[in-house]
Amino acid sequence: MGKTSADKIRNIAIIGxxxxxxxxxAEAILFNGKSIDRLGKVTDKNTVMxxxxxETARGISISLSCAYTYWQDVKINxxxxxGFYDFEGEFAEAMRxxxxxxxxxxxxxxxxVGAEKAVSYCLKNRVPMIIFINGIDxxxxxxxxxxxxxxxxxxxxxxSMHTPILVGNKMKGYVSVISGKAFxxxxxxxxxxxxxxxxxxxxxxxxxxxxxxxxxxxEEFLDKFLNEGKLTNDEIIAGVKTGLFDGNVIPxxxxxxxxxxxxxxxxxxxxxILPSPLERKAVPATNIETGDVEMISCDESKPFSAQVFKTVxxxxxxxxxxxRVFTGTLKSGMTVYNSTxxxxxxxxxxxxxxxxxxxxxxxxxxxxxxAVNKLNNTNTGDTLCDENHKxxxxxxxxxxxxxxxxxxxxxxxxxxxVFQGLNRLAEEDLTFKVEKDAETGETVIRGQGExxxxxxxxxxxxxxxxxxxLRDPKxxxxxxxxxxxxxxxxxxxxxxxxxxxxxxxxxxxxxAADGKFEFVDEVVGGAVPKQFIPAVEKGLREAIQKGVLxxxxxxxxxxxxxxxxxxxxxxxxxxxxxAAKLAYDDGLRRAKPVILEPVHSFKIYVPDNYTGDIxxxxxxxxxxxxxxxxxxxxxxISAEAPLSEMxxxxxxxxxxxxxxxxxxxxxxxxxEVPFTAQEKxxxxxxxx
Numbered sequence: 120m121g122k123t124s125a126d127k128i129r130n131i132a133i134i135g136x137x138x139x140x141x142x143x144x145a146e147a148i149l150f151n152g153k154s155i156d157r158l159g160k161v162t163d164k165n166t167v168m169x170x171x172x173x174e175t176a177r178g179i180s181i182s183l184s185c186a187y188t189y190w191q192d193v194k195i196n197x198x199x200x201x202g203f204y205d206f207e208g209e210f211a212e213a214m215r216x217x218x219x220x221x222x223x224x225x226x227x228x229x230x231x232v233g234a235e236k237a238v239s240y241c242l243k244n245r246v247p248m249i250i251f252i253n254g255i256d257x258x259x260x261x262x263x264x265x266x267x268x269x270x271x272x273x274x275x276x277x278x279s280m281h282t283p284i285l286v287g288n289k290m291k292g293y294v295s296v297i298s299g300k301a302f303x304x305x306x307x308x309x310x311x312x313x314x315x316x317x318x319x320x321x322x323x324x325x326x327x328x329x330x331x332x333x334x335x336x337x338e339e340f341l342d343k344f345l346n347e348g349k350l351t352n353d354e355i356i357a358g359v360k361t362g363l364f365d366g367n368v369i370p371x372x373x374x375x376x377x378x379x380x381x382x383x384x385x386x387x388x389x390x391x392i393l394p395s396p397l398e399r400k401a402v403p404a405t406n407i408e409t410g411d412v413e414m415i416s417c418d419e420s421k422p423f424s425a426q427v428f429k430t431v432x433x434x435x436x437x438x439x440x441x442x443r444v445f446t447g448t449l450k451s452g453m454t455v456y457n458s459t460x461x462x463x464x465x466x467x468x469x470x471x472x473x474x475x476x477x478x479x480x481x482x483x484x485x486x487x488x489x490a491v492n493k494l495n496n497t498n499t500g501d502t503l504c505d506e507n508h509k510x511x512x513x514x515x516x517x518x519x520x521x522x523x524x525x526x527x528x529x530x531x532x533x534x535x536x537v538f539q540g541l542n543r544l545a546e547e548d549l550t551f552k553v554e555k556d557a558e559t560g561e562t563v564i565r566g567q568g569e570x571x572x573x574x575x576x577x578x579x580x581x582x583x584x585x586x587x588x589l590r591d592p593k594x595x596x597x598x599x600x601x602x603x604x605x606x607x608x609x610x611x612x613x614x615x616x617x618x619x620x621x622x623x624x625x626x627x628x629x630x631a632a633d634g635k636f637e638f639v640d641e642v643v644g645g646a647v648p649k650q651f652i653p654a655v656e657k658g659l660r661e662a663i664q665k666g667v668l669x670x671x672x673x674x675x676x677x678x679x680x681x682x683x684x685x686x687x688x689x690x691x692x693x694x695x696x697x698a699a700k701l702a703y704d705d706g707l708r709r710a711k712p713v714i715l716e717p718v719h720s721f722k723i724y725v726p727d728n729y730t731g732d733i734x735x736x737x738x739x740x741x742x743x744x745x746x747x748x749x750x751x752x753x754x755x756i757s758a759e760a761p762l763s764e765m766x767x768x769x770x771x772x773x774x775x776x777x778x779x780x781x782x783x784x785x786x787x788x789x790x791e792v793p794f795t796a797q798e799k800x801x802x803x804x805x806x807x
Contacts, residue, residue, distance in 0.1 A: 123194045125396045125417050125486030129389050130196045130443070132213045136224040136233025137179055137202035140166045140253040142374035144223055144385075145186065145199045151383055152188025152195065154473065158379060165476035168199040172581055176696035181574055182547070183209040183429055184487060185441060185472035191390045196488045202233045204778050205571035206369040208517045208550035209429075214240070214497065215515050216428040216443040216488055219247040220397040221385070226254045226290075226373065228264035230272055233779040238273065238369075245366045247394055250277075251385055255290040256375040262290045266371055275368065277361065278332060280370045282325055284315060289524050290373050292678035293384070294318055296325045297352050302379040317530065326355075332368060333358025360392050396486030402445065404502070407458050408508035415445050415510065419485040423447030423455065426512045430499045430546050432582075438546065439495050441472065441490045442483075445512075447505065449480040449491075452753070456506035462496045464503065499549050517550050520565035521769040521782070524572055525593065526553065527562065529586035538562075540583035544575055547637040551575065552602075558595030569770055594763045595717055596800060597789055598666030599675045603628035608702030610694045621694030622684035623647065623655055627706040630677035636663055639679040647683035647695070654692040656681050658699030667707045668714055668797075669804035674789070678703075714797045715789040716761045723772070730754050732775050740764035741793075759787055763796075 133141045146166045150158045158217045159165040164175040180201040187196045198213040214220075214481040220241055224234045241248045252265050262283050281293035282299065292303035294314055299322060304311040314322065334344035336358045342351055350358065372388065374381020401414035404424070415424060429441040442449075449455070453466045470477035470490040483489040497503065502511045528537045541553045541564070550568035560745030566572045576587045605626050612619040632637040639654045647655065663673040683698075721742075727731055727749075732742060733756055742760030749755070765784070772780045792800065 120493065122480075122482055122484045123487060124484065125419065127192065128194050128196065128396055128486045129219070130198075130217040130396065130486070130488055131389060131393065132198045132200050132210075132217045132220045133223060134200045134210065134213075134220050134237045135202055136225070136231035136237075136523060137204075138203065138773050139223050139225040139231065139233070140376045141202060141223045142166050142180055142199050144221070144251065144253065144382065145184075145197050146189075147376050147379045147382040148195065148197060148517055149186055149188050149473075150379065150385060152190050154186065160377065165525055167727050170475040172523065173577050174213045177574075179203055181206060182431070182476055183213045185429075185490075186474055187471060187488075190386045193390045194487075195386070195389060198488075201319060203570065204773060205287050205566070205568035205574075207567060208548065210237075210240075210518055212428045214244070214246065215345075215426065216441075217246075218679075219393045220249075221389070222248055222250045223253050223376070224250055224265065224269070226252045226257065226260035226262050226265045228268060229259040229263075230268045235272070235779070241275075242273075242366050245364075245400070247363045247366075248369055249385070249388060249393070250369055250371045251372065251376075251381075252373040253376050254376050255283075255373050256380065260290075260753075261288060262373045269369075269371065270428050275332065276367060276369045278329060278362075278368045280329075280359075280371050280372060282318065282322055282374060284318070287292060292371070293381075294322050294375055296329055297321060297328075297355055302384070304374070306379055308383050309381075322370055329359070332362060335503070336365070336367070337363035339571050356392065364398070373576045387719075402512065404510040404512045407511055413510060415512075418485045419444050419448060421446040422455075422484075422508040423449055424502065424504040424508075424512075425449060425511055427497060427499055427501045427503070428515065430497075432543055432547055434777060437493050439470070439477070439490045440494050440499075440501075441488070442503065443488050444483050444485050446485050448482050449503075450488075454506075456509055457501050458504055458509050458511040459501040460496050463506065464494045464497055466491055467493045498546055518567060519783075520550065520552060520567065521784075522568055522572065523563050523565045523766070523776070524589045525561045525591065526564045526587050526589055529588045533585045536583060536585040537579060537587050540579045540585060541575070541587075543583070544578060548575075556592070556595070559593040561593055563587070563592050567769075568773070591766055594766075596669065596671040597634075597674045598668055598671045598712055598790075599714040599715055600627060600629055600707055601674060602709075604706050604710045605681075606702045606706030606709070608698040608700065608705070610697040610701060612694070613689075618686075618689035619691055619694040619697075620684075620686040620689040621651065621654075621691075621698040623680060623695065623698045623702055624682035624704045625655075625659075625699065625706060626681055627681040627703075627710050628677050628679075630675045632675055634674040636660065636674075637677040639677065639678050641681045646685075647680065648690070649684055649718045651685065651690065651692060651695045652680065652747075654695040655683075655699045658696035659703055661696070662700045662703040666712060666714075667704060668712050669801045671714065671804075673707070679723040714792045716763055716792045716796075718759055718787050718790045719762050719765065719784045720787045721756075721758045721760060721768075721782055721784050722755045723758065723780060723782040724750070725756070725772075725776050726752075727754050729776045730756065733772075733780070736775060741796075761790070761792075787797050 149155045184199045200213045283290040284292040294301045301314040333355045334340045396417040401416040425442045425444045426448045427442045457577045528534045609622045666673045745757040
């Protein structure tokens, strides 16, 4: 297999809402390009792109998957991207690798949440995109209404390249607006037919609109259009491409991925109007030697550079790093520099990916996508480059974890296997973290949502033969006191031989609200000898690890030692440690102790029509609304709320906003728990 030059490559991500046919479209493209000889189906669990056991079991994509095919002598690299909310990290990784996108939208007559988010990303980042309206063969499908829903949302950007030939509200074919030719869909292709007589006027109007849009992309075209009133078909296509690259034009096509209707038409447009890597905008990278930012364009003649956009643990070939080559050529046997880790890596076998299959190749040139195995110190996001020209591409912007669960081994003795397995899985998925919570002592896993964490547990069992259990995490409560009291602690022990004796009088009072423990020595006259005063402080510091209400650490406490007694023979350090603990227990119980809870600040981003629901819900969670503002068309609600009420907020917010909402949170302070909630916390602590 010879290498493909960059001008003959199209790198596309297939994106959109979960369940609208992305994997089926990828399958049809591969079938039409003869990369596969049988058209698989998601329902039959036999597609190229969904091969993981969890993907086939759930019927959704979980990880991005790569494949390629050839069409019109052009290599199309496809990345099938999960649409489910919990796997947004896969979307970010895929978009770093590609130059354009196909948005798959169901012909339901409306714009789904996933489609909204994908279009917003592409417009913001100027990623050229074609919308493929899928499922035109389904009952109740409405291609025209779906196009209108997109046009209502995105205005003149939506460009109908075709007008549908409808029979009973079903799209049976189309008329190309540019060429004026009509085609009827048939399985695996299309057949040219005469333009229906009742559609000629509509096609002419659409062509006028498309011509105007194309004319506005350059002064040359605009002058010609104003002078002559028309553009050639080639000029219209050139104008559409310019608008597409600038984010001002979004072409729309229709078809059925499962029936392979309209897919060949889409493949033609991928080849004709989507950009090659040579036509894409340069990407920034930092020069390691100088610290300067360089703009890197696809160029085979320049020193090698690439970025790893995904890492997978393959059971047969070991760790695989999928990468996009930006400049130069990567060959088997080369030694390259990892500018992220500062390590050198020797390139073993290079592969082209086709779902779970790998095809070995000798080299990958600038603009291409492939994989390399057995790199020791290279992971997702790392830059590989020529050691004589050290650059580092910007990090892939991955979403922050929003859901925390406690995790433990289901079977005693499996702890090491579970955490080794999680560490391996963390190489594949950078959007979850496993760590020891310093406050509660629990091991917690932080991720994007319940589905993602459940999938990780299933993978642990399938790949590493061990089971993990998830449960709600403990909240790091604190205890403190609200009144000043004095207490005496007396420790006396006489069991033959040397005894133990120590008496302390300690004043307990609320301290500064900084969480710290303060110890003050006000003993006069040697009532407690100086050598025993550190023992009193030691006893108190040990005691404050557990409060008297529910056993949570005590904060904001000032302890003043002001009197005591000792015995010249029997007094020892251990006696004063014990005496201090006795005084602590008695004093804190009388000082009106309370439980404190962590309060976090929240910034919640939602469309305006969900604001009322969010405000009402926040009140139910004992939250306080601090303010609202509009940012980029979204309402940003600033609030603060107890962490205990917000543990599953990521799931609840998605439910309330149909996936349109997101939030950021940060620890703010500790606050006293209301009495009714305090009783439950104490009861729960006693049960444990």
